[in-house]
Each structure stands twice: as C-alpha cells, then as structure tokens.
Amino acid sequence: MPLQLFNTLHRQKEEFKPIDAKNVKLYCCGPTVYNYAHIGNLRTYVFEDLLRRTIARAGFGLTHVMNITDVGHLQSDADDGEDKMAIASQREQKSPWDIAKFYEEAFFADCRKLGILKPHIVCRATDHIAEMQTMITTLEEKGYAYKAGGNQYNVYFDTAKFPHYREFARQPEAQDAQGRVDADDNKRNPADFVLWFTLAGSKYPNQIMKWESPWGEGFPGWHIECSAMASKYLGDKIDIHCGGIDHIPVHHTNEIAQSEGCFGHQWVNYWLHGEFLLLDNDKMAKSKDGFLTLQKVLDAGYSAMHYRYLILTAHYRGQLNFSWDSLDGARATYDTLCHKADEWRAAFPVAAQPGAAAKTVIQKIDAAMQDDLNSPVALSVLWEAMRNDALPVPDKLAILDGADSALGLGGVTLDKPELTREQEDYLSLRDTARREKNWPEADRLRAVLLETGLMLKDRPEGSSWYFVTPPAKKA
RNA sequence: GGCGCGGUGGCAGAAUGGCGAUGUAGAGGACUGCAAAUCCUCGAAUGCCGGUUCGAUUCCGGCCCGUGCCUCCA
Numbered sequence: 161m162p163l164q165l166f167n168t169l170h171r172q173k174e175e176f177k178p179i180d181a182k183n184v185k186l187y188c189c190g191p192t193v194y195n196y197a198h199i200g201n202l203r204t205y206v207f208e209d210l211l212r213r214t215i216a217r218a219g220f221g222l223t224h225v226m227n228i229t230d231v232g233h234l235q236s237d238a239d240d241g242e243d244k245m246a247i248a249s250q251r252e253q254k255s256p257w258d259i260a261k262f263y264e265e266a267f268f269a270d271c272r273k274l275g276i277l278k279p280h281i282v283c284r285a286t287d288h289i290a291e292m293q294t295m296i297t298t299l300e301e302k303g304y305a306y307k308a309g310g311n312q313y314n315v316y317f318d319t320a321k322f323p324h325y326r327e328f329a330r331q332p333e334a335q336d337a338q339g340r341v342d343a344d345d346n347k348r349n350p351a352d353f354v355l356w357f358t359l360a361g362s363k364y365p366n367q368i369m370k371w372e373s374p375w376g377e378g379f380p381g382w383h384i385e386c387s388a389m390a391s392k393y394l395g396d397k398i399d400i401h402c403g404g405i406d407h408i409p410v411h412h413t414n415e416i417a418q419s420e421g422c423f424g425h426q427w428v429n430y431w432l433h434g435e436f437l438l439l440d441n442d443k444m445a446k447s448k449d450g451f452l453t454l455q456k457v458l459d460a461g462y463s464a465m466h467y468r469y470l471i472l473t474a475h476y477r478g479q480l481n482f483s484w485d486s487l488d489g490a491r492a493t494y495d496t497l498c499h500k501a502d503e504w505r506a507a508f509p510v511a512a513q514p515g516a517a518a519k520t521v522i523q524k525i526d527a528a529m530q531d532d533l534n535s536p537v538a539l540s541v542l543w544e545a546m547r548n549d550a551l552p553v554p555d556k557l558a559i560l561d562g563a564d565s566a567l568g569l570g571g572v573t574l575d576k577p578e579l580t581r582e583q584e585d586y587l588s589l590r591d592t593a594r595r596e597k598n599w600p601e602a603d604r605l606r607a608v609l610l611e612t613g614l615m616l617k618d619r620p621e622g623s624s625w626y627f628v629t630p631p632a633k634k635a
Numbered sequence: 636g637g638c639g640c641g642g643u644g645g646c647a648g649a650a651u652g653g654c655g656a657u658g659u660a661g662a663g664g665a666c667u668g669c670a671a672a673u674c675c676u677c678g679a680a681u682g683c684c685g686g687u688u689c690g691a692u693u694c695c696g697g698c699c700c701g702u703g704c705c706u707c708c709a
Contacts, residue, residue, distance in 0.1 A: 191709085192707095198709085200708095201708090201709045202709085207709090233707075233708095241706095241707075244707080329638090329704085329705085330638070330639085331637085331638065331704085331705060332637065332638070382707095403709065405703075405704085405709075406703080406707095406708050406709065407709075408704080409704055410704090410706085410708095411708090434709065435640085435703090436703070436709070438702075438703095470647075473648055473649090473658075474647075474648060474649090475648085475649075477640095478640085479641075479702070479703080480647085481647085483646080485645090485646050485659095486646060486647045486648090486659090487647095488646085488659080489647055489658065489659040490659085491659095492658080492660085493659060496659090496672090497658095499672075499673095500672095500673085503672090503673090534649080536647095536649045536656085536657075536658095537650080537657085539648095539657065539658075540648095540649070540650095540657040541657090542657090543657055544657075547674095549674095594668090597668075599668055602668085603668095603669070603670080606669095610671095615672080616670085616671070617670095617671060618667070618668090618669090618670075619667095626672090
C-alpha cells in the first residue's frame with residue numbers, strides 16, 4: 161500500500177506522490193529559541209521524526225529542513241509587541257544572541273534524548289536576512305507589499321491582493337473584524353501582516369537585533385523567514401511542510417500568501433499538522449505559567465523514551481491529554497519491552513536475518529505507519545508479535561530492530577550503568593545471606609538495592625539484576 | 636460572536652455498518668525460600684435522545700460535556 165498522509169490542504173487522507181522520489185523535500189517549522197521547549201512542543205517534533213522515518217522506510221530519499229527562529233517573533237497581540245528574543249534577553253541579562261545559542265543547544269539536547277533525528281539542514285533566521293529582504297523586494301515589485309503610514313514605516317503584506325488568502329484556514333472573512341485584537345491603524349486590512357519592522361519611531365527603538373534594509377534599519381517579520389529559508393534550501397516547490405496545528409490559521413496561511421505571491425504558483429503539495437498535547441485538559445503554552453519541560457519529566461524519574469513511547473500510543477492528529485498516570489503506563493510498557501529485548505539478546509547475541517514471519521510483521525508495522533503514521537496500530541502489531549509463541553526469539557529480535565527503526569524506540573534497551581562499589585558490596589552480602597538461607601537479611605538487602613535502582617532476579621544458579629528507574633531518583 | 640475537533644474499560648488509546656486492538660492497572664494461577672521477571676486465565680468500555688438500517692460505537696439530526704482556533708503559540 162502506498163504512503164497515505166492527511167493533507168490539511170484538502171482535509172483528507174491522500175496518497176503521497178513526491179515531486180522527486182529520490183529527494184522528497186520536507187520542511188518543518190522549528191522552535192523560537194527564547195525559552196526551553198515544553199513537552200507539548202516536543203510532541204510535534206516527535207511527529208515530524210516519525211514522518212521522516214516513514215518516508216525513508218517507504219523507499220524515498222529526502223531532505224529534511226528545519227528553521228530556528230531567533231528573531232522577529234513578537235510577544236503580544238497585533239503587530240506592536242516586543243520581540244520575544246529581546247524580552248528573554250532582558251529577563252536573563254544576556255544578549256539575544258547568547259539566548260538563542262543557549263536555547264537552541266538545549267532544544268537539540270532534548271531532541272537527542274527523545275530519539276529525534278536531526279534535520280539534514282538546520283537554518284537560523286538571523287543567517288538569512290538577505291534572502292528575506294530579497295523576497296520582500298520581490299513582493300513589493302509584484303504589488304503584494306506596502307509601506308505603512310504614521311511614524312512607523314513597516315512593510316506589510318497586502319492580503320487583499322492575494323485572493324486565495326482564506327482558503328487554507330477556511331476562515332470566513334467577516335470574522336476578522338470580530339477578533340479580540342484591536343486593529344492596527346497602519347494596516348489596510350486587519351489580516352495584513354508585517355514583512356519588515358522598521359525601528360525608527362517604533363515602540364521598541366532599542367531592539368538589539370537589527371539590520372540595514374532598503375526600508376530602514378530594522379528586523380524581519382516572523383512569517384517571512386520560513387518562506388525565504390524553505391525556498392533557499394528546497395526550491396520554490398516543496399513536497400511537505402509541517403508544524404503544529406496552531407500554525408494553520410496565521411503562520412502557514414501567511415507563508416502561503418507570501419510564497420505563492422512571490423513565486424506565482426502553488427508552493428507546497430502536502431501540509432501536515434500535529435495536534436496539541438493537553439495538560440489537565442488545557443493547552444500547554446510557552447506563554448503560560450508552569451509548562452512542563454523534558455527536564456522536569458526526567459527529574460520526576462522517567463526517561464525521555466518513556467515520554468516518546470507515550471506519544472507513540474496516540475495518533476498525531478488527536479489531542480493527547482498528558483498525565484503522570486498515563487506516563488506511568490508508558491514507562492511500564494516500555495521497560496517491559498526493553499527487559500524482554502535484553503534477555504533475548506543475552507540468549508541470542510548474534511543478530512539473525514529476519515525470517516519470513518518476522519518480515520511479515522515488520523511489513524505490517526510499516527503499513528500502519530504508511531497509513532498516515534498510525535503509530536498506535538504499529539505498537540499493537542509489535543506487541544502481538546512479542547507475545548506470539550510461534551515466533552522464534554531471533555525473529556522477535558529482528559522485529560524489534562525494525563520497529564526501532566520505524567518508531568525510534570531508542571534501541572529498546574534498559575540503561576546499564578556501571579555498578580557502584582556500594583551496590584557490588586550489597587550484592588555480595590546478599591549472595592552470602594542467601595547461601596546461608598538467611599531469608600530476612602536477604603529480603604532486607606533486596607529492598608536496599610531496589611532503592612539504589614537495582615531490581616534483583618533470583619535463579620537457581622544465582623541472582624541476576626537489572627536497572628530500574630525508581631521514582632524521584634533525581635528529584 | 637464565527638470556524639473546527641473530540642467524548643471508547645480505573646488510566647492511555649486504536650479500529651469498525653455485524654466477533655470493540657494493544658499496553659498499563661486490577662483479580663486468580665504456574666513458577667519462586669519469599670519476591671521480581673516471565674507465562675496462563677479472568678473481570679472491565681463505545682456521553683444522552685431520536686432517525687436510517689435486518690443490524691449503529693461507526694452514518695444522519697438534536698442535546699450535554701470537553702477542547703482548539705479566530706491574538707503569541709507545537
């Protein structure tokens with residue numbers, strides 16, 4: 161079965177037909193690096209990682225591009241808010257460049273822990289000011305841009321000149337006026353958006369990140385960066401563009417208007433959007449208090465893979481309500497899978513070629529993923545195989561390997577740090593106690609070892625152990 | 636106010652016009668010095684009311700509830 165993807169453009173599942181099967185062009189909207197990513201943000205990047213893996217396993221070559229927004233993303237309503245980078249800069253008493261560098265590194269560290277493959281090309285907005293200016297100039301020449309009056313000569317995109325402006329979001333035009341944001345007097349139309357902010361006479365003349373331009377010293381609007389960078393690296397026709405579902409009505413709508421205005425033809429063939437993670441049935445947002453970072457999850461005694469597994473149990477187009485209970489379930493499931501895998505590997509250390517039965521299971525997993533990334537079904541297929549006595553262990557190991565490649569399961573292995581001296585001593589004391597049939601002492605030492613993160617398994621030939629993550633290990 | 640999405644066992648979450656996956660949690664059993672792990676067995680769910688149909692959890696309508704967007708947002 162061919163790869164099927166839900167295309168936001170037509171609100172339906174469609175067969176994926178690439179422009180060039182040897183090089184699928186995939187662009188993903190990246191983070192604004194003014195703060196840590198929260199686990200809701202990270203869910204979207206896991207979804208994009210699954211998409212990338214699925215495209216590759218379906219036999220296509222691809223180029224995966226992601227931007228880093230390090231300038232131009234405004235804080236507040238309308239278009240007169242302050243740049244988020246500038247606010248973070250004041251908050252932390254660092255230059256905006258240092259802020260961007262710090263949070264970009266933190267973001268990729270989170271991604272590594274979550275098994276998210278790094279995009280082939282990562283591009284920063286601040287490295288592409290010239291490309292954005294070129295694009296704005298083209299839009300001016302084609303009549304899509306205008307300079308606003310007043311004392312703030314920003315350059316705006318004129319949405320009235322782009323008749324298809326509302327098609328993507330499917331928002332009726334009449335609703336613009338009823339939005340809760342006060343109209344910007346400079347705009348000809350409430351939906352118009354800034355391409356270039358000019359500092360002279362603006363509310364924030366001391367913005368540190370600024371560049372010379374044909375319109376005066378200033379900085380680019382948020383939306384133009386994605387259009388400029390995507391087309392620089394992928395050309396003016398892109399296969400897939402994805403991001404969070406919240407980007408449909410504004411950011412992606414504006415990207416389409418700019419890019420298609422500039423290029424004069426359809427820009428992106430497939431738009432894919434990941435749904436939100438909810439926390440206590442509410443949206444988790446960077447601009448709200450108390451968002452959960454991956455580090456907080458780690459501090460609570462879970463691994464990044466436990467969180468990834470939780471994400472995989474839900475379909476990317478449905479909201480997922482995060483709770484510690486559901487994360488507990490994901491942890492138990494993932495650890496059980498790893499534990500089985502480790503035992504099987506110990507028994508069959510040499511990897512075998514998958515037999516016909518294993519290949520069939522792996523194909524089913526791939527088929528589930530190729531059906532609009534149905535990871536819950538893929539996991540269901542995996543578990544049925546793991547508990548199928550008819551499958552020999554080497555086949556199960558081959559299936560695990562395939563599932564790891566398709567779903568990014570972090571190698572399906574439990575952490576095996578070195579034993580501490582203390583742990584070795586306790587183990588040896590306990591062996592002695594067991595030989596002497598001193599059961600109370602053996603039980604006591606087992607409890608002590610569990611607190612250090614060692615789970616014991618007693619066998620006739622002696623005790624073995626494996627690592628578990630006790631709750632509150634690091635908290 | 637407008638435009639959407641969703642309500643499935645304790646929890647998470649698929650699928651489907653006719654046996655409602657999978658995992659976790661729970662109960663019982665095998666095994667074990669006792670456990671753990673593993674395995675076996677079991678109990679447990681389609682928000683409410685109508686309609687279409689031989690048959691609805693699925694399709695249609697209404698209601699209730701939750702949630703998202705129209706503002707920065709993954």
